[in-house]
Amino acid sequence: MNVLLNPSFLEGELRVIPSKSYMHRALICASLADKPTVLHCPRSNRDIWATAGCLSALGAEIREEKGVYTVFPVAKKEEAADLCCEESGSTLRFMLPVTAALGRKAVFHAKGRLSARPLSPLYEELVRHGVTLSPNGVFPLSMEGQLTAGDFTLDGSVSSQFFTGLLLGLPLLPAASRITVSGRLESAPYVALTCAVMKEFGVEPVVTESEMLVSPAPFRSPGELYAEGDWSNAAFWLVAGVIGGKIRLTGLQKDSTQGDKAIVSILREMGGNVREEQGVYCAEQSVLHGVTIDASDIPDLVPVLAIAAAYAEGETVIKGAARLRLKESDRIASVCGMLKALGVFCEETAEGMVIQGGGLKGGVVDACNDHRIAMSAAVASLACCEPVEIIGARAVEKSYPDFFRHLESLGGVYKELN
Numbered sequence: 001m002n003v004l005l006n007p008s009f010l011e012g013e014l015r016v017i018p019s020k021s022y023m024h025r026a027l028i029c030a031s032l033a034d035k036p037t038v039l040h041c042p043r044s045n046r047d048i049w050a051t052a053g054c055l056s057a058l059g060a061e062i063r064e065e066k067g068v069y070t071v072f073p074v075a076k077k078e079e080a081a082d083l084c085c086e087e088s089g090s091t092l093r094f095m096l097p098v099t100a101a102l103g104r105k106a107v108f109h110a111k112g113r114l115s116a117r118p119l120s121p122l123y124e125e126l127v128r129h130g131v132t133l134s135p136n137g138v139f140p141l142s143m144e145g146q147l148t149a150g151d152f153t154l155d156g157s158v159s160s161q162f163f164t165g166l167l168l169g170l171p172l173l174p175a176a177s178r179i180t181v182s183g184r185l186e187s188a189p190y191v192a193l194t195c196a197v198m199k200e201f202g203v204e205p206v207v208t209e210s211e212m213l214v215s216p217a218p219f220r221s222p223g224e225l226y227a228e229g230d231w232s233n234a235a236f237w238l239v240a241g242v243i244g245g246k247i248r249l250t251g252l253q254k255d256s257t258q259g260d261k262a263i264v265s266i267l268r269e270m271g272g273n274v275r276e277e278q279g280v281y282c283a284e285q286s287v288l289h290g291v292t293i294d295a296s297d298i299p300d301l302v303p304v305l306a307i308a309a310a311y312a313e314g315e316t317v318i319k320g321a322a323r324l325r326l327k328e329s330d331r332i333a334s335v336c337g338m339l340k341a342l343g344v345f346c347e348e349t350a351e352g353m354v355i356q357g358g359g360l361k362g363g364v365v366d367a368c369n370d371h372r373i374a375m376s377a378a379v380a381s382l383a384c385c386e387p388v389e390i391i392g393a394r395a396v397e398k399s400y401p402d403f404f405r406h407l408e409s410l411g412g413v414y415k416e417l418n
Contacts, residue, residue, distance in 0.1 A: 189259025241283025362386030
């Protein structure tokens with residue numbers, strides 16, 4: 001699906017969709033718990049469905065009706081499980097250690113660029129602790145054997161998802177384990193979110209900057225949970241507000257452990273009028289200026305922050321984003337390609353980009369099968385002087401199927417071309 005968007009001014013109120021990061025973790029914890037759990041998640045997406053499907057293949061029963069998920073814990077099965085991770089890196093990297101901790105034989109399937117995204121050093125650590133895996137990087141990926149407790153060491157600069165997967169799986173083992181963090185842990189707020197969700201189920205790893213200690217512990221259902229609002233997707237509307245709108249967002253937690261809530265402070269640093277009024281976040285069209293942004297803990301914000309930088313006056317430098325090369329697209333290349341297509345000067349660097357702001361013209365953007373590129377290009381259209389065509393706009397379904405409908409509800413103007 002391609003869409004054509006005309007410049008427009010957005011105005012109104014929107015309830016932020018639930019956090020898929022929260023739901024991945026909650027679904028896994030609920031499937032490992034002692035009794036059923038009810039999870040409230042009014043809107044879902046392909047990534048959440050992928051995790052739910054993998055858990056079902058392992059023996060959980062997950063019933064969904066009108067945004068309410070009733071999760072019955074994993075029942076013991078002997079046959080091999082087919083786990084279809086689709087294009088979800090979180091699903092694959094979380095389910096590998098969890099499946100190994102359950103001692104299940106399984107075959108993991110991947111689509112799109114997921115098969116090319118790195119599994120090392122998690123792969124090697126699983127093998128070192130009793131798991132047999134087919135060759136690294138070749139899919140389908142076969143697994144068998146029982147994960148054993150002990151000392152694990154992971155490079156913190158590759159992916160925080162490796163640490164989350166181990167944190168979720170290791171409590172199932174009969175002995176304690178230690179995870180040593182080599183170097184700096186990138187995207188540390190995602191590990192904090194993991195620990196927050198696990199705490200809801202009565203499991204509390206001891207986590208510091210350099211190590212994580214995990215003791216055997218049963219996951220105990222809290223009975224009922226409500227998914228947090230998603231700060232990652234709220235960022236698109238906050239940027240939309242400061243470059244071309246007047247938008248109010250509800251459903252966000254100010255004290256959330258989600259790292260992407262940093263969008264508020266970054267936009268304010270750029271001069272954006274973003275304020276919180278009794279739990280409602282308001283973003284209004286503002287005069288922005290360039291800044292330097294360290295994206296080490298907030299890589300998912302880079303595409304939409306690049307749009308704010310293109311709109312702003314002056315130069316913006318984004319650093320600490322080397323891992324974006326390994327996302328749904330090479331996001332350093334695809335973000336710079338998007339900006340150049342819209343008439344903005346952007347230069348790639350080894351770990352990010354340099355953007356010369358001052359305005360957006362319009363043009364044709366290839367979404368590169370990347371949901372965040374598609375949504376960022378749509379936000380950019382608000383401040384362009386010419387229409388924007390997005391090739392492959394259906395990519396938004398990975399995380400936000402209702403994105404264009406919500407855009408239209410706020411006054412956005414678009415049409416599907418095919």
